[in-house]
Amino acid sequence: MSDTIAAIATAPGEGGISIVRISGDKAENVLCKVFKPAAKDALPLASHLLTYGHAFEGDETLDECMAVLMRAPRSYTREDVAEIHLHGGGSTAERVLRACLRHGARLAEPGEFTRRAFLNGRIDLSQAEAVMALIRSRGEQARRAAVRQLEGGTAAFIRQAADELYSIQAGLAASIDYPEEITDDEAIADLAPRIRRLAAMLRAAVDEQGARIAREGLRVALCGRPNAGKSSLLNALTRQDLAIVTAIPGxxxxxxxxxxxxxxxLITLTDTAGLRETDDPVEQLGVARARKALDEADTVLFIMDASQPLTAEDESLAKELQKRDVIPILSKGDLPSVNNRETLCELFPKAEVVQTSIADPESLENLKRLLTDRGQRGDRLALTQPRHLDAARRAAEHLTRAAEAMETGTADLASVDLLAAQQALAEITGDAVEEKLLDRVFSEFCVGK
Ligand SMILES: Nc1nc2c(ncn2[C@@H]2O[C@H](COP(=O)(O)OP(=O)(O)OP(=O)(O)O)[C@@H](O)[C@H]2O)c(=O)[nH]1
Ligand SMILES: [Mg+2]
Structure with missing residues (x-):
């Protein structure tokens, strides 16, 4: 932590600006070795002020640029931080970075700036991870989830749980230390339900599927018999000519x-081969892929041709899907219908049947509304990162065991599980973490962040 680190903070490739970032005790010193302000009276550099000048090495001018020094502790890492804003493109930034390294900085490891921000107490670990989640976010919903976490939403939720846990631990300790004043029965009556409530609150926050939807969007598979109109629907929803459409089944x-x-x-739609028994080896492979897409989907669009009667195959597939989230669709609504809604409603009693026709774009609005509702599922979750979900689940399991121990008169065992639950929660915010865990978390980062 004591050495000064440097890296290119911007993405490789052409762009308006490339930024070289430096952090550590020697940041100002290194900056002054590679940057000369244009104004003679600009030195020593004022903190948090963008200054115009030139990047140089020896007698050579490397670029016309701007630089800023942010003195500790008012900086991203809480150390002295310097940034040099150069013209975009990799080669200039690389030359300036190399000059910084020659003047005593060391190349930063992935995520090392953020790691310092965490180790210096500016942000907790869940906020540090949010930085990378924000950088990687695709789509507005994923961005919103990352910002919630960055603003401390996850940390606040976990700290609230941890506070209640400390209070329970204190209650248990008091009942063990002062058995004359607090009887076992009193302690159990007070503490066991509180432990169970806390476990239930954490379990409710562990919504794996919702969290994945928040991070990556909703996965939707389009399934049904050959010729049902799946590919036509994919093309109509995406307004692109993605899949070949013909009147030939298969x-x-x-x-x-x-x-x-x-x-x-973000909604990912996967069009699949029509599901049917077939001897054609190519089609068999297609059907196997269709089944895989079906298994991986959050939501299945079960598409049936309204102009054709329902077959036994349709019914057996519908039965197979009964435990899944299905939107039943009657396609080709513009053609004379022989397929009735009632049969579909019987097959999917809880679902709303949607009628579509690719000839009528308005008919897709209802389907889009249903998909929008499902996509919103991850919107309010306090926990969206797999690491956090795993730790919260472990905490809930320990709490359940602690409650059981209390209720069976083994309070000593309860305190062991309460402690384990407390440690699991502390892992999320980084209040108690091992170096190895930090290495793992920050290895996922990009260099320069
Ligand atoms: N009139 C009408 N025809 C449609 C509609 N949707 C699809 N079709 C026709 O139905 C036929 C089959 O459409 P596809 O989209 O290829 O059906 P599919 O389910 O992808 O078929 P496979 O790939 O063979 O499983 C084509 O001739 C389409 O033009 C619709 O809404 N109205
Ligand atoms: Mg198709």
Whole structure:
């Protein structure tokens, strides 16, 4: 932590600006070795003020640029931080970075600036991870989830749980230390339900699927019999000519993906081969891929041709999907209908049947509304990162065991599990973490952040 680090903070490739960032005790010193302000009276550099000048090495001018020094502790890392804003493109930034390294800075490791911000107490670990989640976010919903975490939403939720846990631990300690004043029965009556409530609150916050939807968007598979109109629907929803459409059943073989954004949520639509028994080896492979897409989907669009009667195959597939989130669709609504809604409603009693026709774009609005609702599922979650979900789940399990121990008269065992729950929660905010865990978290970062 004591050495001064440097890295290019901007993405490689052409762009308006490239930034070299330096952090550590020697940041000002290194900056002054590679940057000369244009105004003679600009030195020593004022903190947090962008100064015009030139980057140089020896007698050579490397670029016309701006630089800023942010003195500790008012900086990203809480150390002295300097930034040199150069013209975009990799080669100038690389030359300036190399000059910084020659003047005593060391190349930063991935995420090392953020790691310092965490170690210096400016942000907790969940906020540090949010920085990377924000950088990686695709779509408005993922961005919103990352910002909630960055602003301390996850930390606030976990600290609230941890506070209640400390209070329970204190109550248990008091009942063990002063058995004359607090009887076992009193302690159990007070503490066991509180432990169970806390476990339930954490379990409710662990919504793996919702969290994945918040991070990556909703996965939707388009399934149904050959010729049902799946590929036509994919093309109509994405307004692109992605999949081949013909009147020949069995046209689609590979799975075909399209993306749309509904109210900020990324929706990945996967068109699949029509499901049927077949001797054609190519079509069999297509059906296997269709089944895989079906298994991985959050939501299944079960598409049935309204102009054709329902077959036994339709019914058996519908039965198979009964435990899944299905939107039943009657396609080709512009053709004379022989397929009735009632049969579909019987097959999917809890679902709303949607009628579509590719001839009528308005008919897709209802379907989009249903997809939008599902995409919103991850919007209010306090926990969205897999690491946090895992730790919260472990905390909830320890709490359940602690409550059981209390209720069976083994309070000593309860305190062991309460402590384990407390440690699991502390892992999320980084209040108690091992170096190895930090290495793992920050290895996912990009260099320069
Ligand atoms: N009139 C009408 N025809 C449609 C509609 N949707 C699809 N079709 C026609 O139905 C036929 C099959 O459409 P596809 O989209 O290829 O059906 P699919 O389910 O992808 O078929 P496979 O790939 O063979 O499984 C084509 O001739 C389409 O033009 C619709 O809403 N109205
Ligand atoms: Mg198709």
């Amino acid at each position: 046209t689609t073989r590979d799975t075909i993906r399209g993306e749309i954004t509904l109210n900020g949520c």
